[in-house]
Structure formats: structure tokens, C-alpha cells
Amino acid sequence: MFKTLRTALFGMGAFLLAGGLLAVPAQASDYPSKPIQLVSPYGAGGDSDLTARVWAEFAKKKLGQPVVVVNKTGGGGLTGSLFAAKAKPDGYTLFLAQAGPNIIIPLTAKGANYSFDSFDYIARIMVANCAVVVNKDAPWNNLKEFEAAAKKEPGKLVFASPAATSWLTFAMRNWFTGTGVQVKQVEYKSGGEAATAVLGGHADMTFLFPQNYAPMASADKLKILAIGTKSDVYPNAPTFAEQGYEGNYYGWAGIAAPKGTPKEILDRLAAISEEIVKDPEYIKAIKNMNATPDYSTGEAWMKQLKEQYAEMNKVLTDLGLTGNK
Numbered sequence: 001m002f003k004t005l006r007t008a009l010f011g012m013g014a015f016l017l018a019g020g021l022l023a024v025p026a027q028a029s030d031y032p033s034k035p036i037q038l039v040s041p042y043g044a045g046g047d048s049d050l051t052a053r054v055w056a057e058f059a060k061k062k063l064g065q066p067v068v069v070v071n072k073t074g075g076g077g078l079t080g081s082l083f084a085a086k087a088k089p090d091g092y093t094l095f096l097a098q099a100g101p102n103i104i105i106p107l108t109a110k111g112a113n114y115s116f117d118s119f120d121y122i123a124r125i126m127v128a129n130c131a132v133v134v135n136k137d138a139p140w141n142n143l144k145e146f147e148a149a150a151k152k153e154p155g156k157l158v159f160a161s162p163a164a165t166s167w168l169t170f171a172m173r174n175w176f177t178g179t180g181v182q183v184k185q186v187e188y189k190s191g192g193e194a195a196t197a198v199l200g201g202h203a204d205m206t207f208l209f210p211q212n213y214a215p216m217a218s219a220d221k222l223k224i225l226a227i228g229t230k231s232d233v234y235p236n237a238p239t240f241a242e243q244g245y246e247g248n249y250y251g252w253a254g255i256a257a258p259k260g261t262p263k264e265i266l267d268r269l270a271a272i273s274e275e276i277v278k279d280p281e282y283i284k285a286i287k288n289m290n291a292t293p294d295y296s297t298g299e300a301w302m303k304q305l306k307e308q309y310a311e312m313n314k315v316l317t318d319l320g321l322t323g324n325k
Contacts, residue, residue: 031091031265035066038094038255039087041080041101043073047128047211047289051253052096054285055125055276062272067094076165077101078109085114089260091269097121097256099167103309107316108165110323116309119256122266123273124296124304126286128251129231130168133213133222134205135198142238143226143245146205147179154182160194160203161187162212167312171249172207174315178245198222209251210290229292248308252294254301270297 036059040052049071056067072080081101087093097119106115132143140146150157159176161169164187176183186203188194191212197203199221216222217234224237228250231237240249255273257266276282277295286293296304316322 029264031268032063032065034092035068036063036092036094037068037070038096039070039072039080039084040096041072041077041084044071047209047291048096048098048253050289051126051286051291054282055096055255055273058276058279058282059272062275075109076105078105078112081105082112082114084256085118085258087258089120089258089262091257091261091265093258094122094269095119095256095258097254099251099308099312102256102305103312104165104167104170104316107309107313107322116305118259120259120261120266121301121305122255122257122297123270123277124252124254124294124301125273125277126253126291127229127294128209128211128253128291129228130171130207130209130250131213131217131227131234131237132172132205132207132225133195133198133217134225135201136221136223138204138223140225141223142243143240144243146225147181150181150183155184157183157205158203159183159185160197160206161185162191162194162206162208163187163189166191167251168207168209170312170315170319171247173319174247174311175240175245175249177315177318178247195222207249214290231292247311248304254296273297 038052038056040049042048049069052069056069059067072083077100084093084095102116102119106112134140134146140149159172163169168191186197188197191208194203194206195208195212195216198206199216205225213222217224224234226240226243227234227237228240230239240247255269274295274297277293283293313322
């Protein structure tokens with residue numbers, strides 16, 4: 001009797017497995033079988049949100065499932081970042097990774113409860129070519145000339161900080177420390193305010209994302225002393241590297257997932273991201289945001305991320321601002 005019962009149960013189990021009726025985890029090869037959420041840690045309408053929505057629209061066509069952008073705001077990006085970091089690593093929650101939420105917040109926010117290593121970094125999808133800008137009538141034509149002038153009169157020239165906790169501010173503080181330049185730092189609430197201060201002669205220089213400097217640089221109201229990477233838009237603008245300065249002086253955005261997401265899913269998302277970044281319509285959309293489509297993945301991207309993390313860790317530690325211990 002017991003043998004017969006065991007045989008019957010085994011046969012029923014085989015039948016249920018064959019029919020797919022037993023609860024088994026979804027296979028990565030079936031991915032995606034339902035909508036995906038892409039978390040943006042900042043509000044709707046900003047550059048982060050727009051970047052996420054552009055990628056999501058193209059990803060939907062590649063994956064055959066909706067990719068829904070979810071704006072999880074609060075805590076200067078902390079709320080959305082923590083939500084994504086703690087999500088189930090099944091490929092159905094993705095994150096728009098950036099320097100702020102993935103590097104600055106984990107280093108500075110006390111009790112952030114996530115770290116740089118809480119994510120699998122899939123692919124970089126754009127870069128924002130940040131630039132040091134001055135008034136068009138300023139006497140300097142490159143950053144080397146500004147450095148020389150600043151060293152002649154330490155503490156006299158004014159740096160307009162676009163925000164006290166902005167990556168832009170910390171990146172520039174890193175440059176000041178590395179070169180031994182001393183300036184007076186004045187805080188503003190946004191890149192737009194900082195640009196206006198330089199334009200109006202209230203500050204001597206600032207460091208900005210392209211959406212804040214591009215309109216005025218293109219109108220010959222602001223002069224670029226150094227730019228993050230070589231630019232087709234501003235081909236005569238010297239890069240930091242061309243002037244002998246090491247470091248990463250450009251913003252970026254990429255696609256990440258909670259740590260532990262299956263490699264097969266990560267590889268697929270990286271592959272479609274490469275296709276998306278090469279799409280002429282995607283290129284047009286990103287350029288309309290004064291940014292540059294740019295694909296990087298694997299070891300190359302991780303090398304850049306780790307370098308930037310190490311740079312910011314040193315800067316923030318020296319400033320006594322590292323708080324997530």
C-alpha cells in the first residue's frame with residue numbers, strides 16, 4: 001500500500017511539474033515576462049527623469065514589455081536609491097544610477113543603509129560634459145591661466161558653488177585641493193543661480209552641468225576654461241586632461257540593478273542598452289538635453305566608477321563629510 005501511495009505521489013508530482021503547476025522561480029531565459037520598473041530618485045521633469053524616460057521608451061521596444069519610470073523622491077535622492085537597493089534582484093526593478101545617489105549619498109548620508117556595492121552596474125547610457133565657465137570678458141582662456149591667477153592672490157577669486165552637497169561642488173573642491181588653489185566659495189541653490197552669478201560679475205567661476213552652461217556658452221555670454229571630455233559642440237574647449245589635470249570631471253547616468261540580479265538578465269540589459277545608445281533617435285533625444293549618448297559596460301565602466309568613488313571618498317573624508325560608517 002505504501003509503495004503504491006509513493007508511486008502515485010511521484011507520478012502526480014511529475015505530472016504537475018510537466019504541466020507547470022508547481023510554483024517554481026521564473027527563469028532568466030523567460031525575462032521579461034511582466035512590466036519592469038525603472039526607479040529615478042529625483043522628481044518628474046528633471047534631467048534624471050527625462051534620461052530615464054528616454055531609455056525606458058527604447059527599452060520597451062527591445063524587451064517587449066512596458067518599462068515604467070517610477071519617481072521615488074525624498075532625502076535628496078536617498079529614498080529612491082534605498083528603495084531600489086533593497087528591491088528583489090529579479091530584473092524587474094532597475095535603477096537610474098548617477099554620481100549623486102550611487103557615490104555621494106552612500107559616502108555622506110548617516111544611516112543610508114545601502115552602499116555603492118548594493119548595485120550591479122549594467123551600462124552607462126549618457127555622459128553630461130561638465131565645464132568650468134567664466135564670464136566672457138574674464139582675462140583667462142583656460143584653466144591653467146585661472147590657476148596661475150588664483151595662486152597670485154589666494155582667496156580672492158570667487159567660486160560659485162551650484163549647491164553645497166552637489167557632486168559638482170565636491171569635484172571642484174577636489175581640483176582646488178589637488179592644485180593648491182585657494183578661492184572664496186559662495187553657495188547658490190542651483191546651477192542656474194551659479195551661472196547667473198558669474199554672468200553678473202558676482203562670482204569669477206563655476207562648474208556646471210551642460211543644461212546650465214550650454215545656452216549661455218553658445219550665446220557667447222560664458223567662456224569655457226575646461227570641459228570634462230572632448231566636445232563636438234565646443235571643439236575648441238580644452239579638456240581637463242589636455243591641461244594636465246587627472247580625474248573624472250563629467251557627469252553620467254547608467255542602468256543598474258539590485259545586487260545579485262542573475263547574470264543572464266544583466267547581460268541582456270547591457271546588450272539592449274548598447275543597441276539603444278547607437279539608435280539615431282536616442283542620440284537625437286539625448287543631445288536635445290545637452291548631453292552626450294555614451295555606452296560603457298563591464299570592466300571599463302567599473303574602472304571609471306571605482307576611480308570616481310575613490311576620488312570622492314578622499315575629498316569628502318578630507319572635508320569631514322563622510323558619514324555612512
